[in-house]
Amino acid sequence: MLRITKQLLCYALTAFLLVFAAMTSVAEVKSNPAHHKVVLPAGVVPLTWQPTPEHLAIDTDEARALYTRIRRKDFPSLEELKQSPVVAGLDALSAYYRELYGNTADIDTPERLQLREKVKREFLAMGSAVKTAGNQDALGEYSFNGSLAKDYQMVLVMGLPAARKSHQYTNPNSERMQAFILDCDVVKELLPEYQASYGGAADAVHFESFAIMDAAMQEFLTGEMKGTNVILPIVATDLEELTAKYITPFEEAGYNVHAVFMDCTEEYSTGRNVARQLDTGRVFRSEVAFSFGNKPREVYFSLKDKLNAKGEPYGLEVIKSR
DSSP states (O other), X not given: OHHHHHHHHHHHHHHHHHHHHHHHHHHHHHHOGGGXXXXXXXXXXXXOSOOOSSSOSSOSHHHHHHHHHHHTTOOOOHHHHHTOHHHHHHHHHHHXXXXXXXXXXXXXXXXXXXXXXXXXXXXXXXXXXXXXXXXXXXXXXXXXXXXXXXXXXXXXXXXXXTSOIIIIIIHHHHHHHTOEEOOHHHHXXXXXXXXXXXXXXXXXXXXXXXXXXXXXXXXXXXXXXXXXXXXXXXXXXXXXXXXXXXXXXXXXXXXXXEEEEEEOOHHHHHHHHHHHHHXXXXXXXXXXXXXXXXXXXXXXXXXXXXXXXXXXXXXXXXXXXX
């Protein structure tokens, strides 16, 4: 018992020190800007608060005006956004945290390996989506502690970033199917750099979160969670890669794999992406976020009429983002 207690205390202390170190690094850079090469534009500061619709990640009149316009569904053109000082500010904030933390996937220490295993366990301990009690809005808030069913069903939710994949399909159908949501954005939220930066380090932890998610995925293919229903929201730009990385492994594990597509314009996606960065703090380079074009649509429509391992068409439906 004493040995187990010491081990648990060791894990807890390791996690605490990592979070503390991340928070301390932010404080040090703020107190001594000379240590940081990325120059943040006027009105853009490191995040010391959790961004919300009321208190945006960039707290300026210009950012508020752009955010309000997008929320009204008056979506700027891609060219407008590329020229926007607000988007430039978000890019600078993303670069700030990439310089601060680097690519966290490159951290190769025993402590980091322990942390990744801990995050994987926390991620796998989640359940299906359950709508918050008293919330009648179909697109409302969810908790993720519901039951999980083992029906060997797997659904790819495809589409551009910010196409409302989670709100319109993933969450409500996770509840209906009692399905686990395999989403690297959830993994990001469990990493200390993301937490210490209130989401600002989303880009810095991106590759690490994917690696942890892929490690967790093995539990559904060969581990104790094999057969558990899975929903995977994804921005797929290459059908061969999608097939090799997700479709074939799940089919070989006995799953019935299908796909849906969240349909929206590029302006809808890029506009909502900017608004989401502003009101969540989950900032990401615009050169990536704006680069997908029509590729996800092409991948889905190349896939939808093909037959899966059960002899059924992969495509289930095309859903209009709203």
